[in-house]
Amino acid sequence: MADAPTAQPTAEATAETTAQTNDDTPPSPPTAGKRKKLLTILAVVVVVGAILWAIWYFVFEAGRVHTDNAYVGADSAQVTSLVSGAVTEVRVGGTQPVRKGDILVVIDPADARIDVATAEAALLEAQQKYGQTAALAGSARSKVSSRNADIAQARARLADANAVVARTKIDLDRRQQLIASGAASGEELTTARAAYQSALAARQLAQAGVASAIATENSAGADAAASEALVRGTTIDTAPDVASARARLNKARLDLARTVIRAPVDGVVTNRQVQVGQRIAAGAPIMTVVPIASAYVDANYKESQLRDVKIGQPVELTSDFYGDDVVFHGRVTGFAGGTGAAFSLIPAQNATGNWVKVVQRLPVRIVIDPKDMRAHPLRVGLTMDAVIDTRGK
Known part of the structure; x- marks a missing residue:
């Protein structure tokens, strides 16, 4: 009896069997050579990175x-007003750049101008007083010279009075000698005695005149010394009263100039605290320049x-x-x-x-x-x- 023919698998069965075989098969592990290669690459990368970091650190960062x-x-410059008064102008605002010397604020200058005029008048008055004092010193020196002449005249009168006293004394002595012999009368003796007494009185008056002239000359000398002391070693520009008046004038002019407040430095305005019409006191901060x-x-x-x-x-x-x-x-x-x-x-x-x-x-x-x-x-x-x-x- 003949053998039965063997059944051939269909195409679908073959494909299913192949798929099952592939799913059940575990993946093959990487080879030792591949793992070594990856480790080597990683090591090279680490070493190169370390070298680059070391170069960067020591070249660029070390010592920084x-x-x-x-x-x-x-x-910052704090801008303050050095004089008091009402603000008439504010020419800058916050965040505005300014240059040194630019006008920031203007204060009403009316009072300052009056002070300047008053100080100018005081200076002229001091100059006039100095001229008057200098003239008085010259007049006092002239009076001293005049008093010296008066002393000379008084002494001349005293000398004349002394001569008269001497003459009348001689005449009186002669009359007294002649009266004993009867050559002179008693009336003549009385007349001679009266003339002598009158000469003595005139001499005393002349002596008093000399003393008075000397006292007057001393007084004139003291007045001249006092007047000269006020002007000695000075001129009309260096006299104390004139210098004081000029200093007050300079102060008044400085206060007038300070009614215009200017930027002390180049910078930017910030923290402005002033408005037009506001009355500010001396020393009050008004803004800051940075x-x-x-x-x-x-x-x-x-x-x-x-x-x-x-x-x-x-x-x-x-x-x-x-x-x-x-x-x-x-x-x-x-x-x-x-x-x-x-x-x-x-x-x-x-x-x-x-x-x-x-x-x-x-x-x-x-x-x-x-x-x-x-x-x-x-x-x-x-x-x-x-x-x-x-x-x-």
Whole structure:
């Protein structure tokens, strides 16, 4: 009996069997050579990255100290009125740039002009008084010369009186000798005696005249000395009264000039506190002018960062105001005299038993290159990122 023919599998059955075989077969593991190759590539990448980082750090970052705790500052000029009065003009507003000498505020100058006129009149009066005093000194000197002549005349009269006394005394003596012999009468003797007494009285009067002339001359000399003392060693420009009056005039003119308030520095007006019509007192602040061109940066570095920082080292700064594309260049110019905590309103008290050390920050003053400031002006109070390069001198 012949064998029955074997059934042939259909195409669908064959495909199903193949799919089952593929699903049940586990994936073949990577070869050892492939794993080694991947590890080698990874190691090379790590080494190259480390080398590049080391190059970047030692070339670009080593010796550079960073901080973002830095702020723009400036020595702002407080504008105050030096005289009191009513404001008639305010020529600037807030945020307005001004140049040194520009007019900011004008105060009513009426009272100041009156003071100037009064001081000018006082100066003229002092000059006239000096001229009068100088003339009186000359007159006093003339009086002294006149009194000297009066003394000479009084002395001449005294000499004449002495001569008369001597003559009458001789005549009286002669009459007394002749009266004994009867050659002279008693009437003649009486007449001679009376003449002698009259001569004595005239001499006393002449002596009093000399004394009076001398006293008058002394008084005139004292008056002349007093008058000369007022003008001795001075001129009409250097006399004390004239100089005092001129100083008052200069003060009045200065007060008049101060009615026009001008900008003390170049900068930007801020914090304006004055209005037209307002009456301000002397010394009252009216606005602030911030000198933008001379702004600086105070960078607060940790004390541990300042080991190698020295005055004169270069600094690179950036600001969020302009972004990282604008780099300002500056130099370290000084260190503050103490940390911020040392000068705070309530200083830290570290005498307790639970004291914990806190790293302090010291302000470092940085001056920015004026060219950079002119190209990109900053404003007071802006934050900055500061990087000091300590690798140079």
